[in-house]
Amino acid sequence: MRNWILPEYISDVLPAEARQIESMRRRMLDQFALYGYEQVEPPLVEYVESLLTQQDAALDLKTFKLVDELSGRQMGLRADITPQVARIDSHILNRQGVARLCYTGSVLCTRPDGLLSTRQPRQIGAEIYGSASLAADVEIIELMFASLAQAGVKDIxxxxxxxxxxxxxxxxxxxxxxxxxxxxxxLKQKDVPTLKTLSAQLNPELTQGLLALASNYGDFTVLAQARRQLPNLPAITDALEGLSQLHAALSARGIAVRFDLAELPGSYYHTGLVFNAYAKGFTNAVARGGRYDSVGEKFGRSRPATGFSIDLRGLTAVPFAGPKAGILAPQGDDPELLSAIRGLRAQGEIVIVDLGVVQSEVHVDRTLQQNAGVWQVISL
Structure with a gap:
């Protein structure tokens, strides 16, 4: 039996990748803290009804399910952390004002998002609860760009x-x-023939508007074109005005925007603005986010919310220097040797005690040797 083989789209994280993921995680969490975000850590498994917001068929399909032997109830392995954070905000923290929360952890999906994706992403994200303002959306996008910069992602x-x-x-x-x-x-796939078939029985104004969503992509001029092509409905007017204001606010911060009116989320809990960040060298989006104002309704307290998430494993294509070279030290109980090793580690040096090290398998460029009774660091 080849019991070392892992399931499809599931893989080990080996030392070099693990170091990079952990380095990015730490830097991003520190970045979140500078903006006032507090970290929460929801459990990996919950009762399944808590993991699914509203009637989210897409998230339901991605969620692994099992039976809890203690209660007999159905449980789920989280495929998305946002519903869990919404539960914490709505039912546990129960704050009256704005709550800025962040998180990081693994999620597990029944199927990958793409051919090059994993079914066990390492998710990190930040969310604002209690503010329906444009300023909250702008802050989230600004923080997303700052977080990607911490990971070395450029040309976003x-x-x-x-x-x-x-x-x-x-x-x-x-x-x-x-x-x-x-x-x-x-619409998400810009499948115009299917859209034409579905809208064949609609009035011309709605048909034209639906097809216009699939074709409107580009810079700020897209919004003016959309105002001419889309139906004159209050919700459409409000959405286009919101996008126009967002463009002005992000431009003031040096963030360029491209509009795609067929840009739709993978989950159904989003209610308004949605956005994806793409970067050169990456097949999929490097970060995703948007507004989901009713996500906490299921937990008895619906609050406006906006946020983004990043799959840290998806960012490991970014060049990473890794740790500096270490020092190879002999094993032994000599007090002076032990003191020298402790002193070097206190200075931030990596010291590897030789318990049978093959030098080609470890990253060392110096050795600790005794010379005239004194332990010294010698270059290899």
Missing amino acids: TLEVGHIGLFNAIADAAGWQGEVRQTAFSA
């Missing part, structure tokens, strides 16, 4: 959309259930 392209545009047209069309989900998926 921010693509922004708004799920309210699709929802307004779907509501006006009276779409529910499977039809609405089919239209959602078709």
Whole structure:
């Protein structure tokens, strides 16, 4: 039996990658703290109804489920940490003002997001609860860029959309259930033939608006074009105005924006602004986020919320220097040797005691040797 083989899209994290992931995690958490975010650590497993917000079929499909032998209830292994943080904000912290929370941890998915993805991402993210303001969305995006910079990600392209545009047209069309989900998926994939088929029975204004969502992509001029092409519905007017204000606020911070009105999230709990960050050298988005104002409703306290998440394992393509070379020291009980090793480690040096080291397998460039009764560091 080849019992060392792992399941598909599941892999070990080996030393070099583990060092890089941990280094990025620490730097990002420190960055979050500078903005006033407090870290929470939800459990890996919960009752399944707590892990699924609203009627989120996509998240339900990605969640591994099992039976709790103590209670007999169905439990789930988290596939997304955001619903857990929403539960903490809504039902445990119960703060009246704005709460800035962050998290990091592994999630497990029944299927990968893409051919090059893992089913066990290492997720890190930050979220703001209790503020529906544009300023909260701007802060989250600014923090996302600062966090990616900590990981060495450069040349970032921010693509922004708004799920309210699709929802307004779907509501006006009276779409529910499977039809609405089919239209959602078709728009996300820019599948124009399917969109034409679905909208064949709609009035021309709604049909034109739906097809316009699939074709409007580019800089700030996209919004002016969308105002001409989309139906004159209050929700659409509000969404486009919000995107216009977001563009102005991000431009003032030196963040360029590209608009994609077919940019839709992978989960159904988002309610407004959605955004993805892309970078040169990466196949998938390096960070994702948006607004999800009703995510806490299931826990009895619906609060406006906005945030982003990053898969740290997805960022390991960024060049990483790794640790500096260490010092190889002999084993022994000589008090002066032990004192020299402790002193070097106190100075931040990596000291590896030789218990049978093969030098080609460890990163050392010096050795600790005794010379005239004194322990000295000698270059190899």
